[in-house]
Amino acid sequence: MEFVLIAIAILVVALIAGVGLLVGRGRRTTRLDDDAAAGTTLTRPRPPQPSPAAPPVDQPDAVQPEAPPVELPPAEPEPGLVFETPPPSAGRLVRLRSRLARSQSSLGRGLLTVLAREKLTEDDWEEVEETLLAADVGIAATTQIVERLRTQSMVLATASPAELRELLVRELTGVLGPEMDRTLGTSRHEGRPGVVLVVGVNGAGKTTTVGKIARVLVGDGKSVVLGAADTFRAAAADQLETWGERVGVLTVRGREGGDPASVAFEAVRTGVEGEVDAVLVDTAGRLHTKSGLMDELGKVKRVVEKQSPVTEVLLVLDATTGQNGVVQARVFTEAVTVTGIVLTKLDGTAKGGIVVRVQQELGIPVKLIGLGEGPDDLAPFEPRAFAEGLVGGAD
Ligand SMILES: Nc1nc2c(ncn2[C@@H]2O[C@H](COP(=O)(O)OP(=O)(O)OP(=O)(O)O)[C@@H](O)[C@H]2O)c(=O)[nH]1
Ligand SMILES: [Mg+2]
Numbered sequence: 551m552e553f554v555l556i557a558i559a560i561l562v563v564a565l566i567a568g569v570g571l572l573v574g575r576g577r578r579t580t581r582l583d584d585d586a587a588a589g590t591t592l593t594r595p596r597p598p599q600p601s602p603a604a605p606p607v608d609q610p611d612a613v614q615p616e617a618p619p620v621e622l623p624p625a626e627p628e629p630g631l632v633f634e635t636p637p638p639s640a641g642r643l644v645r646l647r648s649r650l651a652r653s654q655s656s657l658g659r660g661l662l663t664v665l666a667r668e669k670l671t672e673d674d675w676e677e678v679e680e681t682l683l684a685a686d687v688g689i690a691a692t693t694q695i696v697e698r699l700r701t702q703s704m705v706l707a708t709a710s711p712a713e714l715r716e717l718l719v720r721e722l723t724g725v726l727g728p729e730m731d732r733t734l735g736t737s738r739h740e741g742r743p744g745v746v747l748v749v750g751v752n753g754a755g756k757t758t759t760v761g762k763i764a765r766v767l768v769g770d771g772k773s774v775v776l777g778a779a780d781t782f783r784a785a786a787a788d789q790l791e792t793w794g795e796r797v798g799v800l801t802v803r804g805r806e807g808g809d810p811a812s813v814a815f816e817a818v819r820t821g822v823e824g825e826v827d828a829v830l831v832d833t834a835g836r837l838h839t840k841s842g843l844m845d846e847l848g849k850v851k852r853v854v855e856k857q858s859p860v861t862e863v864l865l866v867l868d869a870t871t872g873q874n875g876v877v878q879a880r881v882f883t884e885a886v887t888v889t890g891i892v893l894t895k896l897d898g899t900a901k902g903g904i905v906v907r908v909q910q911e912l913g914i915p916v917k918l919i920g921l922g923e924g925p926d927d928l929a930p931f932e933p934r935a936f937a938e939g940l941v942g943g944a945d
Contacts, residue, residue, distance in 0.1 A: 647939030687903030726933035735861030750866035752835030755894035761793025777817025894920030
C-alpha cells in the first residue's frame with residue numbers, strides 16, 4: 551500500500567514538472583501545434599532587440615480570450631537605414647491613369663475617332679460596338695453604351711473634341727458601377743483589426759498586392775500585420791517579408807509545408823493583441839478547379855474567424871485572363887464569399903473593359919487595380935478616373 555502511494559506521489563510530481571516546462575517554452579516562442587518542429591515566427595524588420603515575450607502556446611481550435619496583450623517590437627530601422635514612406639491612397643488612380651495607355655489606344659482613341667465623324671452610319675456604329683467588345687467591356691454594357699450614344703447623335707454631330715471626350719467618359723463611368731461600395735475592410739471595428747484574406751489562382755499577383763496594400767495603409771498612417779499563409783514555398787514568405795521590411799511592417803510566418811490556417815490564425819491573433827488597424831493574410835495560389843484546395847481556403851477562413859471576423863476577402867484576378875477571370879471568381883466566391891476584386895496587370899492589357907464585365911457578371915465591386923510592378927503601382931478603383939484613363943487625353 552505504502553509503495554503504491556509513493557509511486558502515485560512521484561507520478562504527480564513528474565506531471566507538474568512536465569506541464570511547467572511546456573508552458574515556459576510556449577512563453578518564449580509562438581508555436582503552433584502542427585508547426586512545433588520549426589515554430590511560427592514573428593518577423594519585424596531589423597528589431598533593435600529580440601522579440602519580447604510572445605503569447606503562450608495556442609491552437610486554432612482553442613481561442614484564449616484572456617491572453618495578455620502583446621507588445622509588438624518597435625519598428626525601427628538600423629541606424630543609417632530608413633523605412634520607406636509610401637504615398638497615401640488618395641489621388642493614386644489619377645496619378646497612375648496614364649498606365650492604362652494600352653487600353654486607351656484601343657478603346658478611347660478608337661471610339662473618339664469614330665464618334666468624331668461627321669455623320670455616323672450603321673457601319674460606324676458597328677465599329678463602336680466592336681471596339682467596346684474588343685476591350686472586353688461585355689455585351690450588356692456595350693449595348694447600353696451604344697444605345698445611349700445613339701440617342702445623343704444630334705449632340706455628337708456638333709460636339710467639340712473636348713465635349714465628345716466628356717460624353718464618352720460619362721457613358722463609360724455609368725457602366726463602371728459608380729454607386730458600388732468600394733470601402734476596404736481595413737479599419738478597426740468593434741475593438742478588432744480589419745482582417746483581409748487575399749486569394750486567387752497562381753501568379754495572379756496576390757503577394758505583390760498584399761505588399762502594395764500594406765504600403766497603401768502605411769501611407770495612410772495605419773498599422774499593419776502581415777500573415778504569410780502561403781506555406782507552400784518558403785520563398786513565398788520571404789517575398790512577403792521583404793515587402794513588410796521596406797515599410798516597417800511585421801510578418802508572421804510558419805514553416806514550409808505547415809498548416810496555412812494555423813499561420814493565418816496566429817497572424818490575426820498577433821494583430822488583435824497588438825491592436826493594429828489591419829491584418830493582411832496572403833494565401834497560396836490555387837487552381838479553382840481543385841476542390842481540395844478550395845476546401846483548404848474555406849478552412850483558413852473558418853479558423854481565422856475563431857479569432858476575429860474576416861472583414862474583407864479580396865480575389866486577385868489577372869486582367870489579361872479575360873473570361874476565365876469571371877469563372878475563377880464564381881468558384882472562389884463559393885468557397886470564401888469574395889467581397890472585393892483586385893484586378894492586376896491592367897497596365898499590360900488592352901482589355902481594361904474587363905472591369906465592367908467582372909462587376910456586372912458577378913455583382914462584386916472592383917476595389918483596387920494593379921497598374922505596374924512598382925511598389926506603389928496599386929490604386930483604389932474610382933470609376934470616373936478610370937474612365938478618363940480609358941478614354942485618354944487627360945494627362
Ligand atoms: N505589370 C504588372 N505586373 C504585376 C502586377 N501585379 C503583379 N505583377 C507581377 O506578377 C507576378 C506574380 O506576382 P505575385 O504577387 O508573385 O503573384 P502570386 O499570385 O502571389 O503568385 P503565387 O503565390 O505563385 O500564386 C510578379 O512578377 C509581379 O511583379 C501589376 O499590376 N502589373
Ligand atoms: Mg504569392
